[in-house]
Amino acid sequence: MFELGKYKLNLKQYVDSYEKMLLIRRFEEKCGQLYGMGLIGGFCHLYIGQEAVIAGIDLAKDKDDSTITSYRDHGHIIASGIDPKYVMAELTGRASGCSKGKGGSMHMFNSEGRFYGGHGIVGAQVPIGTGLAFAEKYNNTNKLCFTFLGDGAVNQGQVYEAFNMAALWKLPVVYVIENNEYSMGTSVVRSTAMTDLYRKGESFGIPGFQADGMNIESIYNAAMQAVQYVRSGNGPVIIEAKTYRYRGHSMSDPAKYRTKDEVEEKKNHDPVAAVRQITIDKSYASEEQLKEIENKVKKTIAEVAEFATTEALPSEDELFTDIFK
Template identity: 60%
Template sequence: MSGSAKKKSDTSPAPGQARGNQPTLDKEELLRAYHDMVLIRRFEERTGQLYGMGLIGGFCHLYIGQEAVVVGVQMALKKGDKIVTSYRDHGHMLAAGMDPKGVMAELTGRATGYSRGKGGSMHMFSKEEHFYGGHGIVGAQVPIGAGLAFANKYRGTDEVAVAYMGDGASNQGQVFEAFNLAALHKLPCIFIIENNQYGMGTSAARSSASKALWRNGEPWSIPGQKVDGMDVAAVRAAAAEAVAHCRAGNGPYLLEMSTYRYRGHSMSDPAKYRTREEVEEMRREHDAIERVRRALAALGVEEQQLKATDDEIKKVVTEAAEFAQTSPEPDPSELWTDVLVEG
């Protein structure tokens, strides 16, 4: 752990709390962030509606509340950087540039989906956008992220790999094995813990002996910092620092994004382990989208311009839902494809 990283992280904020001398984004960057975060939220809200109507089957984990994390990180990446994440993945797909129509079609099990209707909510991929899933097994994506970083280094590129995980996955054994390999081989991998304060039904404070998840890489000398994950500018700044560290050949980096999910762990979770007042306070006091709206207003952006963006996104999401519901289901012959690869 470098002295500078430790100093910054020791005073890191809880969700929604601002740190002094916060980094800022210019107007165009804020408008881009606003568009991308609102797109994710409206898409997820429609996803929840379709799930309630029985049009989406299986498990479904919504990203509502955490939008600033993936949008801020994506702003620090370039084309060719690799991304892998867990089952709370729809927002990551949209931020990476995947078509909302293809994502929604996959959610509804249609042949026009990114996995031809066979992957569903947790298992979508896009080689074109360098998005390698969506993985349903807790923590399983993290070694894959290390593998993607190894491929980058082996090929001699300056591309990085980003492996997202939740706070519930951060103490999995395979995660620490991935840390070890990444540090041993100085792999350009950014490990991101999206600490939304709760696992499936237990707070991180009760389930993790480590109370500073950003320090979990210290046994392997992996630098890290904790970031206000409800502030897209702070996320982008921290991600840019991590990316620069990796591109320079200095090995992996760990970021703990302190964020919050407004909905249950999955669509089947009533989230009775926390109070309604707690959730309402987070929405009222710390919402990432509202923070950007206030910043844009301070820069002179009129409400009418933001409403136009909102209307545009509403149309995109409506078209995605209509496309998904009118697309054909996979042919039964698809049962026999993608199950075996012969060398």
């Protein structure tokens, strides 16, 4: 089913993707800085190193397709089209945050952009995403749900219950496994008997294929073929994106379970740097044009940080809103 190199990115897609990936990278770096200053509390999981996955998927999805993911969600909600200042304001607990300052890093939403979280329980988003896909089929919309999960979530039981229902009812869902190799801190080879994660749906008849998660064109190629398959009414597909996070599992993780040499070697395949270099090599943009993009992103992040650290905190009344009794 899967054909390598079937789809290629064009000039505009490369340039736009560089800006989007750079924005996510700089946003996450600023998150790390603000966390270190004590302006962001609680758990905070950065997406640095994995930007090509969401950027490649975003190029293949329709604007009305839905997205759901785990707690490593900043890149996904930014890709959904929300102004990043509302995402950062959520991280700093401000009333103008996308979840009114009450969800924090792990629970953020953008219903207008059809982004449904941001979920803190490992694997919990998979049955929810499957339910979103069920709603699309029930309402005959021809829209999909991109349900993201990590390599750690693949070992959770509810994932397979969801796979079974999705296959049984041929639901329009693309499961994207972001395999960054370490889940919380244990390598895939030490935690999973079957390390080819794209094959995890075989017993349910769900096809899957692997893509290079550090290469946006590989992800885009996989996503385009997955979208065609699912939107044709064939049921779910699994994409395993082989990626890597450069930071620890969360801001409190020193990541001592891997060597500096390993991390440095992976940085030789930095997805953001790769898109920039290809854009230059193919003459899609000049050095000056890319500098303009970089200055634009730098200015945006400065404005985002200013907004998120000066906006008002939620009022005490907000303690009693959005509560289910």
